[in-house]
Amino acid sequence: DGGITQSPKYLFRKEGQNVTLSCEQNLNHDAMYWYRQDPGQGLRLIYYSQIVNDFQKGDIAEGYSVSREKKESFPLTVTSAQKNPTAFYLCASSITGGGYTFGSGTRLTVV
Amino acid sequence: QKEVEQNSGPLSVPEGAIASLNCTYSDRGSQSFFWYRQYSGKSPELIMFIYSNGDKEDGRFTAQLNKASQYVSLLIRDSQPSDSATYLCAVNIRGSYIPTFGRGTSLIVHP
Numbered sequence: 524d525g526g527i528t529q530s531p532k533y534l535f536r537k538e539g540q541n542v543t544l545s546c547e548q549n550l551n552h553d554a555m556y557w558y559r560q561d562p563g564q565g566l567r568l569i570y571y572s573q574i575v576n577d578f579q580k581g582d583i584a585e586g587y588s589v590s591r592e593k594k595e596s597f598p599l600t601v602t603s604a605q606k607n608p609t610a611f612y613l614c615a616s617s618i619t620g621g622g623y624t625f626g627s628g629t630r631l632t633v634v
Numbered sequence: 635q636k637e638v639e640q641n642s643g644p645l646s647v648p649e650g651a652i653a654s655l656n657c658t659y660s661d662r663g664s665q666s667f668f669w670y671r672q673y674s675g676k677s678p679e680l681i682m683f684i685y686s687n688g689d690k691e692d693g694r695f696t697a698q699l700n701k702a703s704q705y706v707s708l709l710i711r712d713s714q715p716s717d718s719a720t721y722l723c724a725v726n727i728r729g730s731y732i733p734t735f736g737r738g739t740s741l742i743v744h745p
Contacts, residue, residue, distance in 0.1 A: 554731070556732075563737075564737070565722075565735055565736070565737035565738060566678075566722070566735045568732065571732060573731075581732075613677055613678070619731050620665075620666060620726060620731040621666075621683075622668045622680040622683050622724075623668075623670075623678070623680060623724075623733075624680070625677040625678050625679070626677060627676070627677050628676075628677045
């Protein structure tokens, strides 16, 4: 079955540590996205990619980095520069301009 | 002025009633409109999309688009307690294939 897989489901980060969130899709979608969701804040776009080896910053890219070396994969690294990383991170994919298929999300907590 | 606005709710309706969720948007050139359902602690799921003026029906769900008045609505007939969730409206603003999300409306269907 086609879908989009995020891992891990829960992640704990120590101060000053970089962590990487995985996102893989087998829907053959060109576009992939990363969002952050905080309680009461709605979805905020971090990065997006329309094609392999190309990506653009979203509204809150500071402290995050991404890569798109394969069509199926779009990992997100939360760097130590991100001062308030505790949130629910959502990866999504779509055909260009179409509705999103979301992954199940990763809950990141700073310890 | 926010680009996509939704009443945060909660909207409370009795089981079996029609739930009406509304979304207004600011850009008259918006092309595509999406409704997502998000259960507490879970990721959003696409439930409806609409591109043309008028109504689009899918089972108990009807999306209504009025471009002249710049609103899109989601009607849920015969509401069930399992429909209790947050409903996110997303709009592709003119010139962008990245949707702008509203903050969502919380729906509670009580037995």
